[in-house]
Amino acid sequence: MKFLKASNEDGFTLIEMLIVLLIISVLILITIPNVTRHFESINEKGCSALVQMVQGQVEAYKIDFKTTPTIQDLVDNEYLNDDKTSCPNGDEIVIQSDGSVSVK
Known part of the structure; x- marks a missing residue:
């Protein structure tokens, strides 16, 4: 009777799995700081765009109501939604007496 010996076993060894986990860990450690920096940039750009949009609504209101x-x-007369009165990072938008819009 002949015994068949498996010459090619399928699967990964423990060392191969550890190497893959090490590579994935290094990639995660590299990407997380970069992602958090981009969130700051996105919030700043979003706030700047929101200020410009509110400035446009102020000008439209001034034309309509003198x-x-x-x-x-602006909220009461439906020029703005309630959720557009502050930036995504929480900074309040204020309108100066001359009609200019800024962030507090």
């Missing part, structure tokens, strides 16, 4: 609005005036 007066400088407050943020609440």
Whole structure:
């Protein structure tokens, strides 16, 4: 009777799995700091774009009502939604007496 010997076993060895886990860990350690830096940049750009949009709504309100609005005036007259009165990072948007829009 002949015994068949498996010459080619399928699967990974423990060393191969550890090498793969090491490579994945290194990649994660490299990417996480880069991703957090990009979130800061995205928030800054989003806030800048929101300020420009509110400035446009202030100008439209001034044309319609011949007066400088407050943020609440813009919300009440549906020039802005309630969620557009502050930046994504939490900074409040304010309208100066001359109609210019800035971040507090």
